[in-house]
Amino acid sequence: MSTQWPAGLLLAYYGDDFTGSTDAMEALSAAGVPTLLCLQAPTPELLARFPDVRCVGLAGSSRGRSPQWMDDELPRAFASLAALGAPILQYKVCSTFDSSPHTGSIGRAIDIGVTRMRGKWSPMIVGAPRLKRYQAFGNLFAAVDGEGFRLDRHPTMSRHPVTPMNEADLRVHLRQQTQRRIELIDFVRLRSPDAGARLNALTNDDAPVVMIDVLDEETLAAAGKLVWEGRGEGVFTASSSGLQYALAAHWRSQGLVPQTPGLPDASAVDVIAAVSGSCSPVTAGQISWARDHGFRVERLELRRALDARSREAEIERVVGVAVQAVSEGRSPLVFSAEGPDDPAVLTFDDIASDAGLSRAEAARRVGETLADVMRRLLDRAPVRRVVVAGGDSSGEVASTLGISALSVAAGMAPGAPLCRAWSDDPARDGLEIVLKGGQIGGVSFFGNVRDGASRAASS
Incomplete structure (x- = not known):
């Protein structure tokens, strides 16, 4: 197998939400692989502006969508990415595998995507040690504040309001979403000399999903080697950013990327603006920290925001506070x-019902409202660095701002880089934006984004 990269793109991916899309972009950018994240299907005109790019992503919103929505939307998205000619086409999933048969079905995405590539297997890497996600014997674990949890006992994911994780064995979880054959190369086999032979024995014309355990840097690089050397005429993979980290680890071992990954430090700014639609306890701690450290923290009253009669007034109220x-x-x-445990979360179904909305419609409306808040704030105040917390909210906000693409500008927290926005609108071009998943970042995250490297280095 040649140790040289092929010409052209190395990987193209569709992100099932916007925060995960920037997470994947960060992983390769830090490794020295120029990566561009598009907010709409990439066009030749857009890509011509970035001739050095080796990886292209497309930010999506499928994590919160139905299988029917996927049937309607994903074939077109996958086709636009497959046409770019990269040997690996990825459906980027969350590292906590957020999904169910009815919402964000990873199985349905796989069934749609495998038809776009000619490979005889569909690799799946979910473990990502840098994000404190680990897979062992097919079971997914995640660490919170230094303590590891099997995902079905995770304090957040086991009680997720939309896709609660009640099964940590990803094979069992995924079988509820697809009839496709599901296999596993566990970390014991991965470390053995016959891992490649095991893979060859599993591949066939039915293109099975082959999960690959990742526990540490050794298994990460081994998983990347297995995928890269087994890409053949092209493979489709549903994987977290663990795939990007794994490929980078293998390429590093081959001398194709710098031995020490890294991104520039962010500079400090006087003020940032942030909106959060996250229900995570991690984000809750970050909001509390911000309140105690000089931020002007203001609650969006959901009953008023979801009621068509009071929505406009509620938006103007919080925008006024922010300005x-x-x-x-x-x-x-x-x-x-x-x-x-916030009352707005515990009574959300009642709030949605009173507004005449389904739960899914209400959740999307919250994101749209936060997007309106951010757009109006940027139109009225001199702010050039912003944060959006929450996957669904990030998609709504970024889509509203007229941004064509994002690239990584600086490191911030693993999985949440500081991005540079590219836009035809001069008022938005060059905007610095962080899209943060609910579980991402330390308690002083919002302060780190404001204060850049100075605070990040001390916290």
Whole structure:
């Protein structure tokens, strides 16, 4: 097998939400692989502006969508990416495998995607040690505050309001979403000399899903080797950013990328603006920290925001608070909930029903409202660095701002880089934006984004 990269793109991916899309972009950018994340299907005109790019992503919203939505939308998205000619086409999933047969079905995405490539297997890497995600014998684990949990006992994912994880064995979980054959190369086999032979024995014209355990840097690089050397005429893979980390680890071992990955440090700014639609306890701790450290923290009242009669007034109220904060040199943070036990979360079904909305419609409306808040704030206040917390909210906000593409500008927290926005609108071009998943970042995350490397280095 040649140790040289092929010409052209190395990988193209569709992200099932916007935060995960920037996570995948960060992993390869830090490894020295130029990567561009598009917010709409990439066009030749857009890509011509970035001739050095070796990986292209397309940010999507399928994590919160139905199988019917996937049937309608994903074939076109996958076709646009497959046409770019990369040997690996990825459906980028969350590293906590957020999915169910009815919402964000990873199985349905696989069944749609494998038809776009000619490979005889569909690799799956979910473990990502840098994000504290580990897979052993097919079971997924995640660490929170230094303590590891099997995912069906995870304090957040086991009680996720939309896709609760009640099974940590990903084979069992995925079999509820697809009839496709599912196999596993566990970490014991992966470390043995016959891992490649085992893979060859599993591949066939039915293109089975082959999960690959990842526990540490050794298994990460071994998994990357297996995928890269087994890509053949092209493979489709549903994987987390563990795939990007694995490929980078293998390429590093071959001398194709720098031995020490890294990104530039972010500089400090006077103020940032943030909105949060996350229900995660991690984000709740970050909101509390911001409140105690000089941010102007303001709750978006969901009953008023979801009621068509009061929505406009509620948006204007919180935008007014945020604009005033910026004028005083304070960073505003508008949030819809503060952790899974917030009354707004516990009564969300009632709030949605009173507004005449389904739960899914109401959740999307919250994201749209936060997007309106951010758009109006940027139109009225001199803010050039923003944060959006929550996967669904990130998609709504980024889509509203007229951004064509994102590239990584600096490191921030693993899985949540500081991005540079590319836009035809001069008011948005060059905007710095962080799209943060609910579980990502330390307690001082919002302060780190504002203060850049100086605070990040000390916290």
